[in-house]
Amino acid sequence: MFIIENYSLAVVFCFITMLCWGSWGNTQKLAGSRVWRYELYYWDYVIGVLLLSLLAAFTMGSVGELGRGFVDDLLQADASNLASALIGGVIFNLSNILLSASVSIAGMSVAFPLGVGLALVLGVFINYFNAPQGSPVFLFLGVLLVIVAIVFNAWAYKNMGKGGEQQKTKGIVIAIVAGIMMSFFFRFIASSMDLQNFECPEVGKMTPYTAMVIFSIGIFTSNFIFNTAAMRRPFVGTSTSYGDYFAGSFRLHAVGILGGIIWGIGNLFSLLATEKAGAAISYGLGQGATMVAAFWGVFIWKEFVGGPKINRTLLTCMFILFLSGIGLIIYAGL
Secondary structure (H helix, E strand, C coil): CCCCCCHHHHHHHHHHHHHHHHHCHHHHHHHCCCCCCHHHHHHHHHHHHHHHHHHHHHCCCCCCCCCCCHHHHHHHCCHHHHHHHHHHHHHHHHHHHHHHHHHHHHCHHHHHHHHHHHHHHHHHHHHHHHCCCCCHHHHHHHHHHHHHHHHHHHHHHHHCCCCCHHHHHHHHHHHHHHHHHHHHHHHHHHHCECCCCCCCCCCCCECHHHHHHHHHHHHHHHHHHHHHHHHHCCCCCCCCCHHHHHCCCHHHHHHHHHHHHHHHHHHHHHHHHHHHHCHHHHHHHHCCHHHHHHHHHHHHCCCCCCCCCHHHHHHHHHHHHHHHHHHHHHHHCC
């Protein structure tokens, strides 16, 4: 089983997580909301996450001499730890469906800084007090800078003239609800693992690879409830059906699966980093994805084109604050 052996490599993996978690939303944008509704896209995204988790479990999680292999680890896992990882998947899935809805309404450069940024803030607190590791002063100071960055992003979005006030408010509210819910999922999956020793984990606890598979099963199974409800009573537009999903082209399905694989790689790498970096730092750095997604939305998708001049200052401050906050979170673990 592949295991991270030092803090420096853990930080590298967290940066890869940041890139993956901040970039998967591009696949939703590529699919196009007019051609392929986010509710339909999301089915393929979930399938991609599950496929990636199984592939990793039977390769990286099963080869080599270190640790328990995936099958052996799964068979010895306690029911309580299996349930914890499964619950984490259910919580994440509901929050991520809401985040996808916010992306379809407000765009990546708003949904991610608001939703994922809020998840970073709350998640760092939740994961730190569940498993303290790193300097609390620098950790929480970094979180404070992220909070201010979120405020600047919301301010810039409210300045935009596109869409009515009701639509803007809906996008912001959905992103906030998504962020609050998303802050809890990592704690459940982290609790199912022995964060102190991945090579010889406590009996009943799982390795990151096994926890990732159970977590992904929680996402996939709950999708039949949450996403079906979203299809029938969407936040925007008319209802859609499973017939519409199966009528989609190979390209549209492939783009969604790719999005799930990208996010899944990020999540797996974040879990692998928790032993050396701690759950709070690993999660907090990964959720620096807010900055990556904002970059895509601002510079590639041009989501703030046509706004007032003050938005340039607000967005510049947002990026500086996010970078500074992430830097302090990294320093907290040194």
